[in-house]
Amino acid sequence: MSGAAPVFAIECAGLTRCFGDLVAVKEVSLQVAPGEQFGLLCPNGAGKTTTHHLLTTLLAPTAGTGRVAGVEITSEPDRVRDLIGVVFQEPALDDRITARENLELHAVLYRIRPRWIPALVQQALAWAELADRADVPVRTFSGGMKRRLELSRALLHQPRVLFLDEPTAGLDPQGRRQLWDRVAGLRQRGLTAFVTTHNMQEAESCDRVAIMDRGRLLAVGTPAELKMRVTGHPEATLEGVFLELTGRGLRDEEATPRDRLLGFARRGGELTR
Amino acid sequence: MIHEAAVADLRAPPARVFDLRVALALVRRELLRYRRDRAQWFGGVSRTILWLVILGYGIGASYTNIEGYTYTQYILPGVVALNIIFASMQSAITLVWDRQVGFMREVLASPVPMSAVAVGKLVGGATVAAMQGTIVLLFAPLAGVALTVPRVLLAWAVMYSLGILLMSIGVLVASRLATFEGFGSISNGIVLPLYFLSGAVFPLRGIVGLGGFMVDLPAWLRVLMYANPVTYQVDLLRGVLLDFRQLPLPLDLIVAVALPAAGTLAAVEAMARMRRAG
Structure with a gap:
Protein backbone atom coordinates (compact mmCIF):
# COMPACT_ATOMS: atom_id res chain seq x y z
CA MET A 1 0.00 0.00 0.00
CA SER A 2 2.94 2.33 0.59
CA GLY A 3 5.45 3.51 -2.00
CA ALA A 4 4.81 5.69 -5.02
CA ALA A 5 1.23 6.68 -5.69
CA PRO A 6 -0.22 4.74 -8.62
CA VAL A 7 -0.38 6.59 -11.94
CA PHE A 8 -4.04 5.80 -12.30
CA ALA A 9 -6.67 5.51 -9.60
CA ILE A 10 -8.59 3.09 -11.80
CA GLU A 11 -7.37 1.32 -14.90
CA CYS A 12 -8.75 -1.65 -16.72
CA ALA A 13 -8.00 -3.42 -19.97
CA GLY A 14 -10.29 -5.72 -21.90
CA LEU A 15 -12.59 -6.16 -18.90
CA THR A 16 -15.33 -8.62 -19.87
CA ARG A 17 -18.10 -10.33 -17.95
CA CYS A 18 -20.50 -12.91 -19.33
CA PHE A 19 -23.59 -14.39 -17.70
CA GLY A 20 -24.15 -17.58 -19.68
CA ASP A 21 -24.57 -16.43 -23.27
CA LEU A 22 -25.13 -12.81 -22.33
CA VAL A 23 -22.10 -10.56 -22.55
CA LEU A 30 -10.34 2.89 -19.39
CA GLN A 31 -8.10 4.93 -17.11
CA VAL A 32 -9.13 7.33 -14.39
CA ALA A 33 -6.55 9.73 -12.96
CA PRO A 34 -6.22 10.27 -9.19
CA GLY A 35 -8.58 12.99 -8.02
CA GLU A 36 -10.73 12.77 -11.10
CA GLN A 37 -14.54 12.56 -11.08
CA PHE A 38 -15.40 10.06 -13.73
CA GLY A 39 -18.95 9.40 -14.92
CA LEU A 40 -20.12 6.21 -16.60
CA LEU A 41 -23.21 7.18 -18.57
CA CYS A 42 -25.26 4.25 -19.66
CA PRO A 43 -28.90 3.32 -20.38
CA ASN A 44 -30.58 0.95 -17.93
CA GLY A 45 -29.58 -2.66 -18.33
CA ALA A 46 -26.59 -1.85 -20.55
CA GLY A 47 -23.75 -2.85 -18.24
CA LYS A 48 -23.18 -0.06 -15.72
CA THR A 49 -24.00 -2.01 -12.58
CA THR A 50 -21.96 -4.96 -13.84
CA THR A 51 -19.01 -2.62 -14.44
CA HIS A 52 -19.48 -1.17 -10.96
CA HIS A 53 -19.52 -4.69 -9.49
CA LEU A 54 -16.42 -5.74 -11.44
CA LEU A 55 -14.39 -2.74 -10.27
CA THR A 56 -15.57 -3.08 -6.68
CA THR A 57 -14.64 -6.82 -6.72
CA LEU A 58 -18.21 -8.02 -6.20
CA LEU A 59 -17.99 -9.93 -9.45
CA ALA A 60 -14.97 -11.63 -10.97
CA PRO A 61 -14.35 -10.74 -14.62
CA THR A 62 -14.65 -13.45 -17.25
CA ALA A 63 -11.64 -11.91 -19.01
CA GLY A 64 -9.44 -8.85 -18.80
CA THR A 65 -7.62 -7.12 -15.97
CA GLY A 66 -8.15 -4.12 -13.78
CA ARG A 67 -6.36 -2.19 -11.06
CA VAL A 68 -7.94 0.07 -8.48
CA ALA A 69 -5.65 2.32 -6.40
CA GLY A 70 -2.81 0.37 -7.97
CA VAL A 71 -4.04 -3.02 -6.76
CA GLU A 72 -5.06 -5.86 -9.06
CA ILE A 73 -8.81 -6.57 -8.73
CA THR A 74 -8.62 -10.27 -9.56
CA SER A 75 -5.58 -11.40 -7.57
CA GLU A 76 -5.93 -9.13 -4.49
CA PRO A 77 -9.62 -8.31 -4.10
CA ASP A 78 -9.35 -7.98 -0.31
CA ARG A 79 -6.74 -5.25 -0.63
CA VAL A 80 -8.89 -3.44 -3.19
CA ARG A 81 -11.86 -3.60 -0.80
CA ASP A 82 -9.67 -2.04 1.87
CA LEU A 83 -8.94 0.99 -0.30
CA ILE A 84 -12.35 1.81 -1.78
CA GLY A 85 -15.67 3.19 -0.61
CA VAL A 86 -18.84 1.85 -2.25
CA VAL A 87 -22.35 3.25 -2.56
CA PHE A 88 -24.94 0.98 -4.18
CA GLN A 89 -28.03 1.69 -6.23
CA GLU A 90 -30.46 0.93 -3.43
CA PRO A 91 -29.42 1.84 0.10
CA ALA A 92 -27.33 -0.94 1.64
CA LEU A 93 -28.18 0.22 5.15
CA ASP A 94 -29.74 -1.89 7.84
CA ASP A 95 -32.86 0.17 8.25
CA ARG A 96 -33.93 -1.51 11.48
CA ILE A 97 -30.99 -0.15 13.42
CA THR A 98 -29.99 3.49 13.94
CA ALA A 99 -27.72 5.70 11.86
CA ARG A 100 -25.08 5.59 14.58
CA GLU A 101 -25.26 1.79 14.81
CA ASN A 102 -24.90 1.50 11.03
CA LEU A 103 -21.79 3.68 11.12
CA GLU A 104 -20.30 1.80 14.07
CA LEU A 105 -20.82 -1.48 12.26
CA HIS A 106 -19.13 -0.07 9.17
CA ALA A 107 -16.15 1.05 11.26
CA VAL A 108 -15.71 -2.50 12.57
CA LEU A 109 -16.01 -4.01 9.08
CA TYR A 110 -13.13 -1.76 7.99
CA ARG A 111 -11.07 -2.53 11.11
CA ILE A 112 -11.07 1.02 12.48
CA ARG A 113 -9.41 0.81 15.89
CA PRO A 114 -11.97 1.14 18.71
CA ARG A 115 -10.45 4.35 20.09
CA TRP A 116 -11.15 6.20 16.82
CA ILE A 117 -14.69 4.99 16.30
CA PRO A 118 -16.69 7.49 18.40
CA ALA A 119 -14.94 10.51 16.85
CA LEU A 120 -15.18 9.21 13.28
CA VAL A 121 -18.84 8.28 13.70
CA GLN A 122 -19.67 11.69 15.13
CA GLN A 123 -17.82 13.34 12.27
CA ALA A 124 -19.66 11.22 9.71
CA LEU A 125 -23.02 12.07 11.31
CA ALA A 126 -22.16 15.77 11.25
CA TRP A 127 -21.08 15.61 7.60
CA ALA A 128 -24.35 13.89 6.69
CA GLU A 129 -26.25 16.51 8.73
CA LEU A 130 -27.86 13.71 10.70
CA ALA A 131 -26.42 14.37 14.17
CA ASP A 132 -29.89 15.08 15.57
CA ARG A 133 -31.30 11.86 14.06
CA ALA A 134 -28.34 9.66 15.01
CA ASP A 135 -30.27 7.42 17.39
CA VAL A 136 -33.43 6.83 15.39
CA PRO A 137 -33.89 3.67 13.26
CA VAL A 138 -32.94 4.36 9.64
CA ARG A 139 -36.32 3.12 8.39
CA THR A 140 -37.80 6.45 9.47
CA PHE A 141 -35.40 8.38 7.17
CA SER A 142 -36.30 9.93 3.82
CA GLY A 143 -34.54 8.74 0.67
CA GLY A 144 -32.26 11.79 0.75
CA MET A 145 -31.28 11.21 4.36
CA LYS A 146 -30.44 7.58 3.64
CA ARG A 147 -28.27 8.64 0.71
CA ARG A 148 -26.39 11.19 2.80
CA LEU A 149 -25.83 8.58 5.47
CA GLU A 150 -24.57 6.05 2.93
CA LEU A 151 -22.22 8.51 1.29
CA SER A 152 -20.89 9.57 4.65
CA ARG A 153 -20.49 5.94 5.66
CA ALA A 154 -18.56 5.11 2.47
CA LEU A 155 -16.10 7.89 3.38
CA LEU A 156 -15.71 6.94 7.04
CA HIS A 157 -12.73 4.64 6.56
CA GLN A 158 -11.02 7.25 4.34
CA PRO A 159 -10.97 5.36 1.04
CA ARG A 160 -8.76 6.33 -1.90
CA VAL A 161 -11.42 5.72 -4.54
CA LEU A 162 -15.17 6.13 -4.18
CA PHE A 163 -17.58 4.11 -6.33
CA LEU A 164 -21.15 5.33 -6.64
CA ASP A 165 -23.76 3.33 -8.56
CA GLU A 166 -26.71 5.53 -9.55
CA PRO A 167 -26.42 7.53 -6.33
CA THR A 168 -29.42 9.71 -7.09
CA ALA A 169 -31.84 6.89 -7.98
CA GLY A 170 -35.14 7.48 -6.25
CA LEU A 171 -34.34 11.04 -5.09
CA ASP A 172 -36.36 14.16 -5.85
CA PRO A 173 -34.68 17.02 -7.76
CA GLN A 174 -33.63 18.80 -4.55
CA GLY A 175 -32.16 15.59 -3.20
CA ARG A 176 -30.25 15.00 -6.44
CA ARG A 177 -28.83 18.52 -6.42
CA GLN A 178 -27.77 18.19 -2.81
CA LEU A 179 -26.12 14.82 -3.34
CA TRP A 180 -24.14 16.00 -6.35
CA ASP A 181 -22.98 19.08 -4.47
CA ARG A 182 -21.62 16.77 -1.83
CA VAL A 183 -19.89 14.53 -4.35
CA ALA A 184 -18.43 17.58 -6.09
CA GLY A 185 -17.19 18.81 -2.71
CA LEU A 186 -15.11 15.65 -2.39
CA ARG A 187 -12.85 16.94 -5.15
CA GLN A 188 -11.17 19.15 -2.57
CA ARG A 189 -10.16 16.04 -0.64
CA GLY A 190 -8.43 14.75 -3.75
CA LEU A 191 -10.72 11.73 -3.76
CA THR A 192 -11.26 9.88 -7.01
CA ALA A 193 -14.93 9.20 -7.72
CA PHE A 194 -16.34 6.74 -10.23
CA VAL A 195 -20.04 7.42 -10.70
CA THR A 196 -22.49 5.48 -12.84
CA THR A 197 -25.64 7.22 -13.96
CA HIS A 198 -28.22 7.29 -16.71
CA ASN A 199 -28.91 10.95 -16.04
CA MET A 200 -27.25 13.25 -18.56
CA GLN A 201 -27.48 16.40 -16.49
CA GLU A 202 -25.76 14.73 -13.60
CA ALA A 203 -22.94 13.49 -15.80
CA GLU A 204 -22.25 17.09 -16.89
CA SER A 205 -20.57 17.82 -13.59
CA CYS A 206 -17.99 15.03 -14.05
CA ASP A 207 -14.46 15.78 -15.24
CA ARG A 208 -14.72 13.06 -17.83
CA VAL A 209 -17.55 10.86 -19.02
CA ALA A 210 -17.61 7.44 -20.66
CA ILE A 211 -20.69 6.49 -22.63
CA MET A 212 -21.57 2.82 -22.54
CA ASP A 213 -24.21 0.80 -24.31
CA ARG A 214 -24.82 -2.93 -24.59
CA GLY A 215 -21.74 -3.61 -22.50
CA ARG A 216 -19.31 -1.63 -24.70
CA LEU A 217 -17.67 1.74 -24.23
CA LEU A 218 -18.69 3.96 -27.12
CA ALA A 219 -16.82 7.18 -26.28
CA VAL A 220 -14.72 8.70 -23.48
CA GLY A 221 -13.87 12.35 -22.95
CA THR A 222 -14.76 15.56 -21.14
CA PRO A 223 -18.40 16.57 -21.61
CA ALA A 224 -17.27 19.42 -23.89
CA GLU A 225 -15.08 17.13 -26.01
CA LEU A 226 -17.84 14.61 -26.47
CA LYS A 227 -20.35 17.25 -27.55
CA MET A 228 -17.93 18.60 -30.12
CA ARG A 229 -16.70 15.25 -31.35
CA VAL A 230 -20.01 13.46 -31.62
CA THR A 231 -22.50 16.13 -32.64
CA GLY A 232 -20.19 18.84 -33.93
CA HIS A 233 -21.90 21.49 -31.79
CA PRO A 234 -20.18 22.79 -28.64
CA GLU A 235 -23.57 23.83 -27.28
CA ALA A 236 -25.13 20.39 -27.74
CA THR A 237 -26.36 18.62 -24.63
CA LEU A 238 -24.92 15.37 -23.33
CA GLU A 239 -28.33 13.94 -24.00
CA GLY A 240 -27.84 14.70 -27.68
CA VAL A 241 -24.47 12.98 -27.61
CA PHE A 242 -25.95 10.04 -25.82
CA LEU A 243 -28.86 9.54 -28.21
CA GLU A 244 -26.55 9.99 -31.17
CA LEU A 245 -24.36 7.16 -29.89
CA THR A 246 -26.90 4.74 -28.46
CA GLY A 247 -29.85 5.14 -30.81
CA ARG A 248 -33.36 6.14 -29.97
CA GLY A 249 -35.12 2.77 -29.63
CA LEU A 250 -37.03 2.06 -26.44
CA ARG A 251 -35.50 -0.53 -24.13
CA ASP A 252 -37.75 -3.13 -22.64
CA GLU A 253 -35.88 -5.39 -20.33
CA GLU A 254 -37.26 -8.36 -18.47
CA ALA A 255 -37.58 -7.96 -14.74
CA THR A 256 -34.53 -9.33 -12.95
CA PRO A 257 -34.83 -11.24 -9.68
CA ARG A 258 -33.79 -8.01 -7.97
CA ASP A 259 -36.69 -6.10 -9.56
CA ARG A 260 -39.08 -8.83 -8.55
CA LEU A 261 -37.75 -8.78 -5.00
CA LEU A 262 -38.16 -5.02 -4.76
CA GLY A 263 -41.65 -5.29 -6.16
CA PHE A 264 -42.49 -7.92 -3.58
CA ALA A 265 -41.21 -5.65 -0.81
CA ARG A 266 -43.26 -2.73 -2.11
CA ARG A 267 -46.32 -4.92 -2.06
CA GLY A 268 -45.76 -5.37 1.65
CA GLY A 269 -43.11 -8.02 2.10
CA GLU A 270 -42.03 -6.33 5.31
CA LEU A 271 -41.38 -9.59 7.15
CA THR A 272 -38.69 -10.39 4.68
CA ARG A 273 -36.28 -7.74 5.90
CA MET B 1 -11.24 15.81 9.57
CA ILE B 2 -8.94 13.56 11.52
CA HIS B 3 -5.33 14.48 10.85
CA GLU B 4 -3.27 12.58 8.32
CA ALA B 5 -0.70 11.73 11.00
CA ALA B 6 -3.33 9.69 12.79
CA VAL B 7 -4.39 7.86 9.66
CA ALA B 8 -1.54 5.37 9.74
CA ASP B 9 -2.86 4.17 13.08
CA LEU B 10 -6.53 4.37 12.13
CA ARG B 11 -7.01 0.74 11.18
CA ALA B 12 -5.95 -2.56 12.64
CA PRO B 13 -3.99 -4.95 10.40
CA PRO B 14 -6.06 -7.25 8.18
CA ALA B 15 -7.41 -10.51 9.54
CA ARG B 16 -7.54 -12.79 6.53
CA VAL B 17 -8.93 -15.97 8.04
CA PHE B 18 -11.31 -14.87 10.79
CA ASP B 19 -12.15 -11.56 12.49
CA LEU B 20 -13.69 -11.92 15.94
CA ARG B 21 -14.60 -8.22 16.19
CA VAL B 22 -16.64 -8.47 13.00
CA ALA B 23 -18.40 -11.64 14.18
CA LEU B 24 -19.31 -9.97 17.49
CA ALA B 25 -20.47 -6.78 15.74
CA LEU B 26 -22.80 -8.86 13.56
CA VAL B 27 -24.15 -10.69 16.62
CA ARG B 28 -24.81 -7.25 18.13
CA ARG B 29 -26.64 -6.26 14.95
CA GLU B 30 -29.02 -9.21 15.28
CA LEU B 31 -29.67 -8.33 18.93
CA LEU B 32 -30.31 -4.65 18.14
CA ARG B 33 -32.79 -5.67 15.48
CA TYR B 34 -34.50 -8.10 17.86
CA ARG B 35 -34.75 -5.57 20.67
CA ARG B 36 -36.80 -3.24 18.49
CA ASP B 37 -38.91 -5.97 16.89
CA ARG B 38 -42.06 -6.12 18.98
CA ALA B 39 -43.81 -8.26 16.35
CA GLN B 40 -41.30 -11.07 16.82
CA TRP B 41 -41.67 -10.82 20.58
CA PHE B 42 -45.41 -10.95 20.28
CA GLY B 43 -45.18 -13.94 17.92
CA GLY B 44 -43.07 -15.81 20.47
CA VAL B 45 -45.51 -15.15 23.27
CA SER B 46 -48.63 -15.88 21.24
CA ARG B 47 -47.21 -19.14 19.87
CA THR B 48 -46.37 -20.20 23.40
CA ILE B 49 -49.85 -19.46 24.68
CA LEU B 50 -51.49 -21.11 21.70
CA TRP B 51 -49.48 -24.31 21.78
CA LEU B 52 -48.60 -24.74 25.40
CA VAL B 53 -51.61 -23.38 27.19
CA ILE B 54 -54.53 -23.81 24.79
CA LEU B 55 -53.45 -26.94 22.94
CA GLY B 56 -51.68 -28.33 26.00
CA TYR B 57 -54.80 -28.16 28.13
CA GLY B 58 -57.18 -28.97 25.27
CA ILE B 59 -55.45 -32.14 24.17
CA GLY B 60 -54.27 -32.82 27.71
CA ALA B 61 -57.93 -33.36 28.58
CA SER B 62 -57.99 -36.42 26.29
CA TYR B 63 -54.60 -37.86 27.21
CA THR B 64 -54.15 -38.45 30.87
CA ASN B 65 -50.42 -38.85 30.54
CA ILE B 66 -47.49 -39.71 28.32
CA GLU B 67 -45.19 -42.00 30.28
CA GLY B 68 -46.16 -40.28 33.49
CA TYR B 69 -46.02 -36.69 32.24
CA THR B 70 -49.00 -34.48 31.49
CA TYR B 71 -49.41 -33.49 27.86
CA THR B 72 -48.55 -29.88 28.71
CA GLN B 73 -45.33 -30.99 30.34
CA TYR B 74 -44.59 -33.26 27.40
CA ILE B 75 -44.92 -30.59 24.72
CA LEU B 76 -43.16 -27.77 26.61
CA PRO B 77 -39.70 -28.67 25.20
CA GLY B 78 -41.32 -29.01 21.78
CA VAL B 79 -42.76 -25.50 21.99
CA VAL B 80 -39.29 -24.22 22.93
CA ALA B 81 -38.06 -25.89 19.74
CA LEU B 82 -40.94 -24.39 17.73
CA ASN B 83 -40.00 -20.87 18.79
CA ILE B 84 -36.38 -21.60 17.90
CA ILE B 85 -37.32 -22.96 14.48
CA PHE B 86 -39.41 -19.87 13.71
CA ALA B 87 -36.79 -17.38 14.91
CA SER B 88 -33.94 -19.11 13.08
CA MET B 89 -35.80 -19.30 9.79
CA GLN B 90 -36.86 -15.66 10.07
CA SER B 91 -33.31 -14.54 10.73
CA ALA B 92 -31.81 -16.71 7.98
CA ILE B 93 -34.33 -15.69 5.37
CA THR B 94 -33.52 -11.99 5.74
CA LEU B 95 -30.29 -12.90 3.96
CA VAL B 96 -32.17 -13.04 0.66
CA TRP B 97 -33.23 -9.43 0.99
CA ASP B 98 -29.94 -8.39 2.53
CA ARG B 99 -27.86 -9.81 -0.27
CA GLN B 100 -29.94 -8.55 -3.19
CA VAL B 101 -30.85 -5.04 -2.10
CA GLY B 102 -29.88 -4.65 1.54
CA PHE B 103 -27.14 -4.53 4.06
CA MET B 104 -25.27 -7.68 3.01
CA ARG B 105 -23.93 -5.84 -0.05
CA GLU B 106 -22.16 -3.45 2.30
CA VAL B 107 -20.57 -6.50 3.94
CA LEU B 108 -19.68 -8.17 0.63
CA ALA B 109 -17.96 -4.99 -0.59
CA SER B 110 -15.95 -4.65 2.62
CA PRO B 111 -12.64 -6.42 3.30
CA VAL B 112 -14.02 -8.76 6.00
CA PRO B 113 -13.38 -12.50 5.82
CA MET B 114 -16.71 -14.19 5.07
CA SER B 115 -16.04 -16.81 7.77
CA ALA B 116 -16.55 -14.06 10.37
CA VAL B 117 -19.73 -12.90 8.63
CA ALA B 118 -21.16 -16.41 8.58
CA VAL B 119 -20.29 -17.12 12.21
CA GLY B 120 -21.70 -13.73 13.26
CA LYS B 121 -24.93 -14.46 11.41
CA LEU B 122 -25.28 -17.98 12.83
CA VAL B 123 -24.46 -17.05 16.43
CA GLY B 124 -26.53 -13.84 16.26
CA GLY B 125 -29.55 -15.67 14.87
CA ALA B 126 -29.13 -18.52 17.37
CA THR B 127 -28.95 -16.03 20.25
CA VAL B 128 -32.21 -14.41 19.19
CA ALA B 129 -33.70 -17.90 18.79
CA ALA B 130 -32.56 -18.89 22.29
CA MET B 131 -34.28 -15.78 23.65
CA GLN B 132 -37.47 -16.70 21.83
CA GLY B 133 -37.13 -20.19 23.30
CA THR B 134 -36.66 -18.70 26.76
CA ILE B 135 -40.09 -17.07 26.50
CA VAL B 136 -41.52 -20.59 26.72
CA LEU B 137 -39.49 -21.33 29.84
CA LEU B 138 -41.18 -18.37 31.52
CA PHE B 139 -44.42 -20.35 31.22
CA ALA B 140 -42.84 -23.49 32.71
CA PRO B 141 -44.33 -23.07 36.22
CA LEU B 142 -47.77 -22.76 34.62
CA ALA B 143 -47.17 -26.01 32.72
CA GLY B 144 -46.05 -27.81 35.85
CA VAL B 145 -42.35 -27.99 34.88
CA ALA B 146 -40.03 -27.15 37.78
CA LEU B 147 -36.96 -25.25 36.61
CA THR B 148 -33.59 -25.13 38.34
CA VAL B 149 -30.53 -23.10 37.41
CA PRO B 150 -28.61 -26.12 36.00
CA ARG B 151 -31.64 -27.17 33.97
CA VAL B 152 -31.96 -23.71 32.45
CA LEU B 153 -28.23 -23.52 31.64
CA LEU B 154 -28.28 -26.94 29.97
CA ALA B 155 -31.46 -25.99 28.15
CA TRP B 156 -29.70 -22.90 26.77
CA ALA B 157 -26.85 -25.08 25.52
CA VAL B 158 -29.31 -27.31 23.66
CA MET B 159 -31.20 -24.25 22.35
CA TYR B 160 -27.95 -22.85 20.92
CA SER B 161 -27.13 -26.17 19.31
CA LEU B 162 -30.58 -26.29 17.70
CA GLY B 163 -30.40 -22.60 16.74
CA ILE B 164 -27.01 -22.95 15.06
CA LEU B 165 -28.16 -26.05 13.18
CA LEU B 166 -31.36 -24.40 11.92
CA MET B 167 -29.58 -21.15 11.10
CA SER B 168 -27.08 -23.03 8.97
CA ILE B 169 -29.88 -24.89 7.17
CA GLY B 170 -31.64 -21.54 6.65
CA VAL B 171 -28.48 -19.89 5.37
CA LEU B 172 -27.92 -22.73 2.90
CA VAL B 173 -31.49 -22.34 1.60
CA ALA B 174 -31.40 -18.53 1.57
CA SER B 175 -28.09 -18.43 -0.27
CA ARG B 176 -29.72 -20.30 -3.13
CA LEU B 177 -32.86 -18.15 -3.37
CA ALA B 178 -32.93 -15.10 -5.59
CA THR B 179 -36.37 -13.83 -4.64
CA PHE B 180 -38.96 -14.21 -1.94
CA GLU B 181 -41.81 -15.27 -4.11
CA GLY B 182 -41.47 -18.81 -2.85
CA PHE B 183 -40.83 -17.73 0.70
CA GLY B 184 -44.24 -18.63 2.14
CA SER B 185 -44.18 -22.15 0.78
CA ILE B 186 -40.57 -22.66 1.77
CA SER B 187 -41.06 -21.53 5.30
CA ASN B 188 -44.18 -23.64 5.72
CA GLY B 189 -42.44 -26.46 3.90
CA ILE B 190 -39.52 -26.35 6.32
CA VAL B 191 -40.82 -25.05 9.64
CA LEU B 192 -43.89 -27.23 10.05
CA PRO B 193 -42.37 -30.58 8.98
CA LEU B 194 -39.33 -30.01 11.20
CA TYR B 195 -41.71 -29.36 14.07
CA PHE B 196 -44.30 -32.07 13.57
CA LEU B 197 -41.74 -34.75 12.74
CA SER B 198 -39.56 -34.06 15.78
CA GLY B 199 -41.48 -35.89 18.48
CA ALA B 200 -42.43 -32.47 19.80
CA VAL B 201 -46.17 -33.08 19.80
CA PHE B 202 -46.42 -36.88 19.96
CA PRO B 203 -43.97 -39.48 21.24
CA LEU B 204 -41.71 -41.46 18.97
CA ARG B 205 -42.85 -44.79 20.32
CA GLY B 206 -46.49 -44.26 19.53
CA ILE B 207 -49.59 -42.96 21.17
CA VAL B 208 -51.63 -44.52 23.88
CA GLY B 209 -55.11 -44.57 22.38
CA LEU B 210 -58.34 -43.79 24.16
CA GLY B 211 -58.90 -47.37 25.23
CA GLY B 212 -55.46 -47.51 26.79
CA PHE B 213 -53.91 -49.52 23.92
CA MET B 214 -50.55 -48.58 22.48
CA VAL B 215 -50.93 -47.47 18.87
CA ASP B 216 -47.63 -47.83 17.02
CA LEU B 217 -46.60 -45.12 14.60
CA PRO B 218 -46.44 -46.32 10.98
CA ALA B 219 -42.93 -47.21 9.81
CA TRP B 220 -42.72 -44.41 7.21
CA LEU B 221 -43.52 -41.85 9.86
CA ARG B 222 -40.84 -43.21 12.13
CA VAL B 223 -38.28 -43.09 9.34
CA LEU B 224 -39.08 -39.41 8.74
CA MET B 225 -38.88 -38.67 12.44
CA TYR B 226 -35.53 -40.40 12.87
CA ALA B 227 -34.22 -38.57 9.80
CA ASN B 228 -35.19 -35.20 11.24
CA PRO B 229 -32.19 -33.71 13.07
CA VAL B 230 -34.50 -31.64 15.29
CA THR B 231 -35.83 -34.89 16.84
CA TYR B 232 -32.55 -35.45 18.70
CA GLN B 233 -32.35 -31.94 20.12
CA VAL B 234 -35.99 -32.02 21.22
CA ASP B 235 -35.25 -35.31 22.95
CA LEU B 236 -32.20 -33.81 24.63
CA LEU B 237 -34.19 -30.75 25.68
CA ARG B 238 -36.86 -32.97 27.17
CA GLY B 239 -34.15 -34.89 28.99
CA VAL B 240 -32.77 -31.66 30.40
CA LEU B 241 -36.11 -30.16 31.42
CA LEU B 242 -38.12 -33.28 32.42
CA ASP B 243 -35.52 -36.06 32.86
CA PHE B 244 -37.37 -37.98 30.16
CA ARG B 245 -35.73 -39.12 26.93
CA GLN B 246 -36.88 -41.50 24.22
CA LEU B 247 -33.51 -41.95 22.48
CA PRO B 248 -30.04 -43.01 23.68
CA LEU B 249 -28.13 -40.09 25.20
CA PRO B 250 -24.88 -40.67 23.21
CA LEU B 251 -26.86 -40.52 19.94
CA ASP B 252 -28.54 -37.26 21.00
CA LEU B 253 -25.21 -35.75 21.96
CA ILE B 254 -23.45 -36.79 18.77
CA VAL B 255 -26.22 -35.23 16.67
CA ALA B 256 -26.34 -32.08 18.82
CA VAL B 257 -22.60 -31.49 18.46
CA ALA B 258 -21.71 -32.87 15.03
CA LEU B 259 -24.58 -31.49 12.93
CA PRO B 260 -24.34 -27.84 14.03
CA ALA B 261 -20.56 -28.04 13.49
CA ALA B 262 -20.99 -29.47 10.01
CA GLY B 263 -23.75 -26.95 9.28
CA THR B 264 -21.49 -24.08 10.32
CA LEU B 265 -18.77 -25.21 7.93
CA ALA B 266 -21.30 -25.53 5.11
CA ALA B 267 -22.73 -22.06 5.88
CA VAL B 268 -19.25 -20.50 5.88
CA GLU B 269 -18.65 -22.08 2.49
CA ALA B 270 -22.04 -20.92 1.14
CA MET B 271 -21.46 -17.35 2.27
CA ALA B 272 -17.93 -17.27 0.87
CA ARG B 273 -19.40 -18.25 -2.49
CA MET B 274 -21.90 -15.40 -2.19
CA ARG B 275 -19.13 -12.86 -2.53
CA ARG B 276 -17.91 -13.53 -6.04
CA ALA B 277 -20.82 -15.48 -7.45
CA GLY B 278 -23.61 -14.63 -9.83
Missing part, protein backbone atom coordinates in the same frame (compact mmCIF):
# COMPACT_ATOMS: atom_id res chain seq x y z
CA ALA A 24 -22.93 -7.90 -19.95
CA VAL A 25 -19.62 -6.05 -20.20
CA LYS A 26 -17.44 -6.40 -23.27
CA GLU A 27 -13.74 -5.50 -23.46
CA VAL A 28 -13.93 -2.33 -21.45
CA SER A 29 -10.66 -0.43 -21.18
